[in-house]
Amino acid sequence: MAEDALFRARNLTKHFKITQGFFQKLKMEEKQVVRAVDGIDFDIQWKRNFSVVGESGCGKTTVGKLIMRLLEPTDGKMYMKDKDITQLSSKSELKAYRRQTQIIYQDPFSSLDPRHRVRTILEEPLQIHGLGDSREERTDMVMEALEEVRLTPPEKFLRRYPHMLSGGQKQRVSLARAMILSPDFIVADEPVSMLDVSVRAEVLNLMKDLIDEEDVTYFYITHDISTTRFFTDYIGVMYLGDMVEKGKVGDVLDNPSHPYTQALLVAVPEADPERVRGTKEVPISGEIPSGTNIPSGCRFHPRCPHAEEICSKKEPESRRVEKEHTAKCHFAGEIDFDLDVAK
Amino acid sequence: MVHWEDVKADALETLGEFKKHKIGLIGITLITFMIMLGLLAPYVAPGVAEDWDKGHPRWQSNPSQAPPVWVDWITRDDYARQETLQDFEHNETGPPWRETHTHTFTYDMQADVPPKEIFYEFSGESDGYDNRKIIIERPDSDELDGKDGFRQSEGNLMVLDEPRKGSEGNFSGTITTIRKMEIRDNLHEDISAYLNSQVGKENFSDPGERNINPVKTIFGKANEKWLSDPEPLKGKYNITIEIEADNLGGGEGLDEATVEIGGAVYGIFGTDRDRRDIFLGWIWGARFGLYAGGIVALTTIFFSTSYGMTSAYYGGWVDELMSRIHEIIMGIPTLPILIIVLEFYSRSINMFVLIYALLMWRGAARVIRARGLQVAQDTYIEAAESLGSGSGRIIFRHMIPQILPYAVAQAALLVPIVIMAEAGLHILGLGDPSIVTWGTILTEARAAKATMNYQESWFWILFPGLGMVLIGFGFISTGMAVERIINPEMQQR
Ligand SMILES: Nc1ncnc2c1ncn2[C@@H]1O[C@H](COP(=O)(O)OP(=O)(O)O)[C@@H](O)[C@H]1O
Ligand SMILES: [Mg+2]
Numbered sequence: 001m002a003e004d005a006l007f008r009a010r011n012l013t014k015h016f017k018i019t020q021g022f023f024q025k026l027k028m029e030e031k032q033v034v035r036a037v038d039g040i041d042f043d044i045q046w047k048r049n050f051s052v053v054g055e056s057g058c059g060k061t062t063v064g065k066l067i068m069r070l071l072e073p074t075d076g077k078m079y080m081k082d083k084d085i086t087q088l089s090s091k092s093e094l095k096a097y098r099r100q101t102q103i104i105y106q107d108p109f110s111s112l113d114p115r116h117r118v119r120t121i122l123e124e125p126l127q128i129h130g131l132g133d134s135r136e137e138r139t140d141m142v143m144e145a146l147e148e149v150r151l152t153p154p155e156k157f158l159r160r161y162p163h164m165l166s167g168g169q170k171q172r173v174s175l176a177r178a179m180i181l182s183p184d185f186i187v188a189d190e191p192v193s194m195l196d197v198s199v200r201a202e203v204l205n206l207m208k209d210l211i212d213e214e215d216v217t218y219f220y221i222t223h224d225i226s227t228t229r230f231f232t233d234y235i236g237v238m239y240l241g242d243m244v245e246k247g248k249v250g251d252v253l254d255n256p257s258h259p260y261t262q263a264l265l266v267a268v269p270e271a272d273p274e275r276v277r278g279t280k281e282v283p284i285s286g287e288i289p290s291g292t293n294i295p296s297g298c299r300f301h302p303r304c305p306h307a308e309e310i311c312s313k314k315e316p317e318s319r320r321v322e323k324e325h326t327a328k329c330h331f332a333g334e335i336d337f338d339l340d341v342a343k
Numbered sequence: 344m345v346h347w348e349d350v351k352a353d354a355l356e357t358l359g360e361f362k363k364h365k366i367g368l369i370g371i372t373l374i375t376f377m378i379m380l381g382l383l384a385p386y387v388a389p390g391v392a393e394d395w396d397k398g399h400p401r402w403q404s405n406p407s408q409a410p411p412v413w414v415d416w417i418t419r420d421d422y423a424r425q426e427t428l429q430d431f432e433h434n435e436t437g438p439p440w441r442e443t444h445t446h447t448f449t450y451d452m453q454a455d456v457p458p459k460e461i462f463y464e465f466s467g468e469s470d471g472y473d474n475r476k477i478i479i480e481r482p483d484s485d486e487l488d489g490k491d492g493f494r495q496s497e498g499n500l501m502v503l504d505e506p507r508k509g510s511e512g513n514f515s516g517t518i519t520t521i522r523k524m525e526i527r528d529n530l531h532e533d534i535s536a537y538l539n540s541q542v543g544k545e546n547f548s549d550p551g552e553r554n555i556n557p558v559k560t561i562f563g564k565a566n567e568k569w570l571s572d573p574e575p576l577k578g579k580y581n582i583t584i585e586i587e588a589d590n591l592g593g594g595e596g597l598d599e600a601t602v603e604i605g606g607a608v609y610g611i612f613g614t615d616r617d618r619r620d621i622f623l624g625w626i627w628g629a630r631f632g633l634y635a636g637g638i639v640a641l642t643t644i645f646f647s648t649s650y651g652m653t654s655a656y657y658g659g660w661v662d663e664l665m666s667r668i669h670e671i672i673m674g675i676p677t678l679p680i681l682i683i684v685l686e687f688y689s690r691s692i693n694m695f696v697l698i699y700a701l702l703m704w705r706g707a708a709r710v711i712r713a714r715g716l717q718v719a720q721d722t723y724i725e726a727a728e729s730l731g732s733g734s735g736r737i738i739f740r741h742m743i744p745q746i747l748p749y750a751v752a753q754a755a756l757l758v759p760i761v762i763m764a765e766a767g768l769h770i771l772g773l774g775d776p777s778i779v780t781w782g783t784i785l786t787e788a789r790a791a792k793a794t795m796n797y798q799e800s801w802f803w804i805l806f807p808g809l810g811m812v813l814i815g816f817g818f819i820s821t822g823m824a825v826e827r828i829i830n831p832e833m834q835q836r
Pocket of ligand 2: 057061
């Protein structure tokens with residue numbers, strides 16, 4: 001598996017120290033730590049798109065930012081094409097890495113500079129990386145990128161400001177901005193969750209088309225499990241900073257082996273690419289514990305309907321359920337989970 | 344990369360935004376107008392800043408405390424205008440070693456409000472001269488001549504003496520004099536004697552009354568109100584300058600002989616007590632005020648943006664340290680520093696500007712830092728970083744354009760504050776004495792108690808005050824419009 005991996009993460013960890021006020025520091029109060037990402041492993045292969053699902057606050061965005069090297073990991077390693085990207089020796093190496101890896105943000109309203117026109121926005125990555133010899137050439141590249149994301153005719157969009165675009169159009173511009181550098185790997189952090197339900201499918205379809213047109217691999221972050229089957233091959237389910245279950249999308253969705261995955265699936269009975277649904281409440285009881293105070297043993301046990309004594313004492317190992325399908329549950333593969341957990 | 348057509352479109356768009364904020368548009372127009380006046384000051388009023396001292400020859404033939412010219416247009420009364428009389432009739436009598444030269448000018452007075460003053464100017468060379476006189480023949484001189492109570496006045500009603508006798512034996516040189524006409528000491532005695540004989544009472548027995556305006560008397564009707572509140576006497580006045588001198592040179596005895604009639608109204612904004620044209624001082628006031636305010640505003644934009652951006656972009660301990668330093672410098676009191684430096688070091692306007700430039704950015708910096716912290720959190724900043732931008736690009740291409748309008752709005756509000764502060768310094772006696780600002784004019788007006796007899800000198804206070812109000816309104820409304828354009832949520836409030 002690792003040989004032809006595009007991207008690998010090992011024991012990837014990010015703990016945030018909660019910022020303290022000046023006086024708290026003076027009083028030497030103990031720092032609180034949010035364990036946003038708590039030692040996760042995953043492999044992503046060329047053109048095998050990877051979904052990460054989980055409730056909001058479970059650490060998905062943090063993983064995305066770690067991948068982008070926008071955050072410094074507390075621990076762990078990441079490899080891009082076998083190069084250790086946590087050990088980049090110079091700024092230019094980081095810059096080169098960023099040319100290969102791009103990100104699309106969740107919020108189209110704040111991810112485009114409101115004072116720049118579409119042309120300037122799309123020209124910026126070219127300028128940063130010294131692509132295109134002349135302004136005309138760059139403008140041609142910008143127009144091409146606009147066409148790729150189906151913003152046609154491109155001339156019509158060049159001079160627009162972000163506030164003159166709809167949410168879906170903004171997200172297409174974001175996509176174009178990421179694509180214009182021809183990256184290998186794109187982190188898409190809930191790219192449609194803030195769009196109108198009516199345009200979500202369009203944008204997802206476009207992203208899917210670009211997989212082959214542009215030769216990219218997505219790291220697709222979502223809290224909407226129903227969209228994962230649509231264009232990803234692998235899935236990782238995150239709960240409270242840990243990746244509790246992962247495997248091929250089909251395997252995980254058809255044969256969920258962690259009670260949390262199970263609960264997520266109850267919220268969405270069927271994954272239908274054409275009729276993407278809005279967010280549903282996860283039908284499990286209890287508050288989501290905070291990252292500052294992660295439960296002992298299995299971190300899901302306080303909310304788990306199947307929890308037994310061992311679950312609060314011992315942290316479960318990753319158990320293989322099928323080939324390429326693992327779950328971090330003491331009873332993974334042993335218990336046939338009841339589909340009506342909600343009751 | 345700058346696309347010029349985009350820049351043009353942006354400028355037009357911003358202007359379009361301004362159009363939505365009428366008050367901002369008015370503000371911008373006002374500011375532009377004031378700036379233009381300020382820029383034009385050296386052409387419209389060359390040298391005025393240097394010549395603003397009391398008694399500078401430049402102002403000597405202006406009327407004192409004359410209202411603006413346009414008062415004539417808006418009131419029904421006809422006001423006498425400033426006028427130079429150049430045509431005269433020359434006569435010469437007596438032996439050549441003791442010539443008597445007369446120069447007679449004719450002034451046709453048809454105004455309801457007569458001239459405020461009469462000036463004469465003559466220059467010439469002689470081996471010595473004894474006497475100069477001014478004789479004024481009024482339209483009613485013939486009627487009055489020889490009437491009871493009047494002394495023999497060489498056939499004319501009034502003989503106005505130049506009291507100084509210039510002769511010092513053999514004087515030789517240029518005689519140049521400009522002076523307000525002084526009335527002969529006993530003229531009022533004549534007039535009150537005449538009035539008494541007409542009315543038959545001793546009502547006008549105070550010849551020594553000195554606050555009677557001699558020029559008003561000259562142009563006043565010979566009735567019972569002559570001395571107290573004269574009515575204008577319209578008609579032709581002959582003004583004769585008589586010089587008795589030895590061997591007066593020049594073709595007609597004098598190189599130069601003019602009579603200047605000081606208007607009852609003068610200039611666009613009138614004149615002050617020392618005859619200075621308030622408008623000419625005022626445009627220099629606009630220039631110096633905008634200069635001081637503008638420099639302070641620009642440095643404020645620079646300092647507060649640099650400070651706020653550094654603090655907000657680097658965050659963490661840098662921000663913390665800078666915030667502590669900011670708190671400390673926030674504690675430096677402006678006024679005492681200003682007073683000490685100006686009092687003991689230099690009162691130059693540049694010193695004032697320097698102190699304000701060094702101190703005024705502090706308030707704005709706080710706003711800019713807060714805004715910078717917000718902007719730094721915006722996703723597009725992170726997006727730029729993930730595209731590979733360095734900090735320079737992030738700061739200059741993404742953050743500054745967001746923050747600059749806030750700095751501009753803050754700085755715009757400072758301009759009137761600086762101008763008022765400068766005016767305040769003049770009142771404290773700490774203003775720059777070598778220039779003229781609105782503060783200079785106002786302080787002089789205050790010293791002359793212009794506020795107390797405002798009917799006579801309202802224009803002296805009104806225009807410098809109005810200048811400050813307009814500048815204040817202009818910059819504050821512009822600043823507010825900028826704030827609303829950059830911050831549309833504020834419009835709802
Ligand atoms: N910069 C930060 N400082 C402190 N805590 C953070 C920071 N970013 C994220 N967190 C915390 O980390 C956890 C995971 O956040 P995030 O990765 O945004 O979750 P998700 O994207 O799954 O909703 C949350 O509890 C969040 O409060
Ligand atoms: Mg998120």
